[in-house]
Amino acid sequence: MPTIEQQPTRAGFRERLLDGLAASIREKGLQGTQISDIVRHARTSRRTFYECFADKESCFVELLEASNLAIVEAVRTAVDPTAPWAEQVDQAIDSYLEALGSDPALTVTISRELPTLGTRGADLLHASIDRYAQLVLALAESSRPRRGARAKVSLEEAVMLAGGVAEIVGRALLRGEDVRTAAPVIKAVFKAVLDPRRVR
Numbered sequence: 001m002p003t004i005e006q007q008p009t010r011a012g013f014r015e016r017l018l019d020g021l022a023a024s025i026r027e028k029g030l031q032g033t034q035i036s037d038i039v040r041h042a043r044t045s046r047r048t049f050y051e052c053f054a055d056k057e058s059c060f061v062e063l064l065e066a067s068n069l070a071i072v073e074a075v076r077t078a079v080d081p082t083a084p085w086a087e088q089v090d091q092a093i094d095s096y097l098e099a100l101g102s103d104p105a106l107t108v109t110i111s112r113e114l115p116t117l118g119t120r121g122a123d124l125l126h127a128s129i130d131r132y133a134q135l136v137l138a139l140a141e142s143s144r145p146r147r148g149a150r151a152k153v154s155l156e157e158a159v160m161l162a163g164g165v166a167e168i169v170g171r172a173l174l175r176g177e178d179v180r181t182a183a184p185v186i187k188a189v190f191k192a193v194l195d196p197r198r199v200r
Contacts, residue, residue: 010051010052013042013044013048013051013052014052014053014062016042016043016044017038017039017042017044017048017049017052017053017059018059018062018063018066019041019042020037020038020039020040020041020042020043020044021033021038021041021056021059021060021063022063022103022106023041024037024038024040024041025105025106025109026103026105026106029105029109030056030060030109030113031113033056034056035049035056038056038059057117057120060113061117061120061124064110064114064124065124067106067110068128068131070099071096071099071100072131072132072135074095074096074099075092075095075096075099075135075139076135076138076139077095078091078092078094078095079091079092079095079139081139081142081143081144081145082144082145082146083145083146084145084146084147084148085140085143085145085148085149085150085151085194085196086191088139088143088145088151089151089187089190089191089194090187092139093183093186093187093190094183096165097169097179097180097182097183097186098180100169100179100180101178101179101180104178104179107169107173107179108173111169111170111173111174112173125166128166129159129162129163129166130159130162132162132165132166133155133158133159133161133162134158136153136158136161136162137153137155137158140152140153140194149196149197150196151194151195151196152194152195152196152198152200153193153194157193160193161189161190161193164189165186168182168185168186169182
């Protein structure tokens with residue numbers, strides 16, 4: 001068992017290896033990336049890699065999870081809970097798409113390679129949609145605008161919104177478009193669903 005003193009070092013190596021994989025993906029894509037490329041970018045050894053990850057796929061899965069968590073936190077930070085609910089929608093969508101659009105090579109790779117992971121990829125996709133649906137719920141529940149009504153959304157609606165965004169983003173990537181161009185349609189749908197004046 002690793003000692004307490006060794007644990008921060010191991011965590012540091014994992015982070016460096018994840019950064020190394022991301023750098024190699026930007027350079028030559030996931031399929032073209034070898035373990036040697038990851039450790040070269042991470043400035044560590046193959047032995048260290050295998051102490052942290054079973055294989056490249058496991059490293060990629062953890063990179064995907066870390067990326068999702070970072071985006072969720074970026075969206076939380078970007079939203080002003082005291083702003084009118086429609087402005088909060090704009091802030092959340094702009095922050096989300098900016099995070100994806102700022103690293104297009106990684107975003108495209110995640111979108112294209114996730115299906116190749118089979119059942120594991122499907123589970124990750126469902127978990128990601130659930131995470132973003134919960135974020136939509138949390139933002140709506142924590143909203144306290146200085147004026148006007150609060151947005152309203154059910155869990156089922158939040159899941160549909162999150163899944164729809166994933167599909168729209170995937171389609172934009174397949175067409176080679178900047179995902180940020182999808183902002184107007186995503187915002188329009190979110191506002192239509194979350195509008196507190198909508199008859200339910």
